Amino acid sequence: MAVHHPATIAPTKRELLQAWVPRQPWTGGGDLTELTPVGSYRFDDPDGEVGMETHLLATPDGRVLQVPLTYRGTPGPPDTLVTTMTHTTLGDRWIHDGCHDPVLLTALATTVLHGGREADLDEATPDGLTLLPATTHVRGDGPTPGAPTHPGDWTHPHVEHTGTTTVVRAPRHNHGLRLVLPRVVHPVPVPGATLRGTWPGQDTPVVLAVLTPDPPPTP
Template sequence: MAVHHQASIVPTKAELLAAWVPRQPWAAGADTSSLTKLGSYRFDDPDGEVGMETHVLATADGQVLQVPLTYRGAPRAGAEESLVTTMTHTTLGDRWIYDALHDPVYAAVLASTIATGGHEADLFLSTPDGLVLQPASARVRGSGTAPSAPAAGWSGPRVTVAGTTSRIECDGALLTVLHVLETTTASAAADELVLTGTWLGQDRPVLLAVLR
């Protein structure tokens, strides 16, 4: 599960996305002068150390973007180039925000979710009376039926951007993450394992990522 705290953060997520997304090559064909949140989904880190949240955003010209980020309580060694910003969180303290595509924890959990037919983490709000389950603003589902995660190690993922997608390669496995989403179809090859998602106003599943 993922836990959301009643806290102030500086910069806000909307502010950091508005500053960072327009500079990304996969967003070059979209009007990112304004970004509107459509939903988001989280994954669980098995070790409980890394927050993983993927934002689904509408652009000024009506395109839909998928933006995965990871949140860490300390800098990740050697990851300076994928650092988005640092954040001050009134409950959790200083946070380091990274482009999730370069984060091995995100790659491993995304691959596992797709391969095993997993889904987004339940989100709870931390209150003085305990944890309160929050409604999901986006839901995702992997298409695989494997009993466990693939054996590939993701400790040194190689990331390349190809148009509006990012490719994460490691140990012979390949993850393709779509950044500009096609909301009318969820097409993929019959032998591909995929992650699809829905959110408020988008009942038809949308293709989000592919595992080969």
């Protein structure tokens, strides 16, 4: 369960995404003058310390970009920092690129392998927590022939961008896994254990992440 705290935030999520996303190498170019939110999904941090949210953003030229972010109460790795945010309820927040954040990567791999889904989102009110309706839904494949059986250790991930795809590798001595995230999502079949999702306007599930064993390098 994730909790939304009503607050004033600066910059807003839309502002920070509009400023940061067009400068990234995985967008594929195109028209990025206006990024419109079409959905988002969250995972839970078992320790309750890190907020995790993946944003789905429509571009003026008809594409949908996938942007995982994490929200921390203390700074994470400085080279993965997107921006800082002032939150009137939670105080200062450090926003990080989720593809580099071990907490999000662990949650994503676990969701894929265990057949999990997005976290419920509750709103904190004076009368307690109120469940907010979800419009974006994701689901992991669960146990799949040939897929890994352990979510791995993502403490020191290695991140590469190739075109509009991000590949994240866990260290080989820590199970040697690979997460592949299409940053421009598209409804095509992808082999491996997957996370698939739907959102308003996208009723057919599309692949949002693939978890596979990381093959050894070619000699």
